[in-house]
Amino acid sequence: MKRTLVIIAFIFGFTVMSFSQVVDRDRSKYAVNNFAEDDKYTMLEPYETVSVEEPHGRKVKNIIFMIGDGMGLEQISAAWVCNGGKLNLDNFTNVGIQRTYSANKLVTDSAAAGTALATGHKTNNGMVAMTPDSVAVKSLAEEAMEKGKRAGAAVTCRVNDATPAVFFSHSATRKSQEDIVEQMAGSGVYFLSGGGYKFWRNREDGKDITEQVKAKGYTYVETKEDLMAVEEGPVVALMDSHELQPALDRGDILPASVEKALQLLDNKKGFFLMVEGSCIDDGGHDNKAGKTMEEIFDFDRTIGLVLEWAAKDGETLVIVTGDHATGGMTLLSGSLDDKRIRVNYSTTGHNGIALPVFAWGPHSEDFIGVYENTELSDKIRALIK
Numbered sequence: 001m002k003r004t005l006v007i008i009a010f011i012f013g014f015t016v017m018s019f020s021q022v023v024d025r026d027r028s029k030y031a032v033n034n035f036a037e038d039d040k041y042t043m044l045e046p047y048e049t050v051s052v053e054e055p056h057g058r059k060v061k062n063i064i065f066m067i068g069d070g071m072g073l074e075q076i077s078a079a080w081v082c083n084g085g086k087l088n089l090d091n092f093t094n095v096g097i098q099r100t101y102s103a104n105k106l107v108t109d110s111a112a113a114g115t116a117l118a119t120g121h122k123t124n125n126g127m128v129a130m131t132p133d134s135v136a137v138k139s140l141a142e143e144a145m146e147k148g149k150r151a152g153a154a155v156t157c158r159v160n161d162a163t164p165a166v167f168f169s170h171s172a173t174r175k176s177q178e179d180i181v182e183q184m185a186g187s188g189v190y191f192l193s194g195g196g197y198k199f200w201r202n203r204e205d206g207k208d209i210t211e212q213v214k215a216k217g218y219t220y221v222e223t224k225e226d227l228m229a230v231e232e233g234p235v236v237a238l239m240d241s242h243e244l245q246p247a248l249d250r251g252d253i254l255p256a257s258v259e260k261a262l263q264l265l266d267n268k269k270g271f272f273l274m275v276e277g278s279c280i281d282d283g284g285h286d287n288k289a290g291k292t293m294e295e296i297f298d299f300d301r302t303i304g305l306v307l308e309w310a311a312k313d314g315e316t317l318v319i320v321t322g323d324h325a326t327g328g329m330t331l332l333s334g335s336l337d338d339k340r341i342r343v344n345y346s347t348t349g350h351n352g353i354a355l356p357v358f359a360w361g362p363h364s365e366d367f368i369g370v371y372e373n374t375e376l377s378d379k380i381r382a383l384i385k
């Protein structure tokens with residue numbers, strides 16, 4: 001009898017545990033999914049995608065550069081299957097291919113790839129907007145600000161991580177986090193959102209960079225709600241100590257932040273905005289299909305709202321690409337009808353496959369072809385006027 005009770009209690013406990021996990025996952029606004037096995041993923045609630053008309057023949061006033069960190073065609077293809085054969089990326093008609101190798105490695109890291117995309121210069125892995133001999137080179141964001149435009153970045157990692165850092169700072173190493181933060185704070189950036197307040201106000205050097213930006217006239221906030229209430233830039237929003245929470249837990253922070261960025265950056269001279277799906281890379285490093293898919297869906301939903309905004313504006317060029325792919329993922333099997341995939345991975349690191357470039361809006365046809373990641377940057381720079 002005692003043993004039966006123990007067994008019943010055990011089963012009951014186990015059921016409650018499993019149930020609470022399900023409830024936990026229900027916090028996702030995007031999908032309810034099966035994370036039981038890392039190589040499989042089933043999408044239970046696909047999202048609707050937008051359908052927009054692409055404006056042609058007009059000038060480029062605004063540029064929105066969207067980078068999926070660790071996002072290659074393999075991750076995009078898998079996400080397309082899981083969402084039942086549709087993504088907001090399907091709206092893009094002009095597509096190119098960019099090669100990602102860095103100055104010193106066939107397989108790049110985010111700092112060297114970001115430097116190529118942001119400045120048009122290949123550099124060594126680990127370096128931030130500098131050539132291999134440590135000469136600072138001008139980023140697209142800096143170019144835009146010089147031309148009187150506003151510039152911003154919205155990411156899901158810490159704002160001082162490699163990809164946002166290459167647009168607003170210069171360093172011989174991505175590891176100089178506190179220095180990068182000080183440079184970003186002094187860069188003239190108009191909108192900055194993501195995580196990382198530890199590197200701004202709980203620093204080893206004792207400085208409080210959040211007080212410095214406030215003294216310069218920035219609105220500084222640490223929650224999404226406070227960011228949504230901001231009516232005027234410039235603004236710095238650091239909504240977690242390090243990275244933001246994974247997509248399942250953070251909800252719609254990225255799309256909401258980007259919507260706010262568009263509202264605040266929009267002005268008669270135009271703007272340059274970099275948006276990063278920063279944590280797609282983490283799913284690749286972890287070899288977890290579910291984590292990768294959730295991050296791509298979050299990024300693709302953000303692409304949807306950007307396209308709707310840009311379609312209304314008519315003078316906004318939207319570019320979507322990755323910095324490198326991660327995990328060496330292969331789509332092995334699955335079903336469009338059942339919205340499921342099975343994948344495998346060949347590495348927990350990055351890989352060296354060339355990446356798709358999706359272009360939409362005025363001058364999108366300039367991005368057709370096969371070219372270096374640095375040439376992609378050059379093509380964008382030529383349109384910053």
Ligand SMILES: [Zn+2]
Pocket residue numbers: 070110281282285326350
């Ligand atoms: Zn990575």
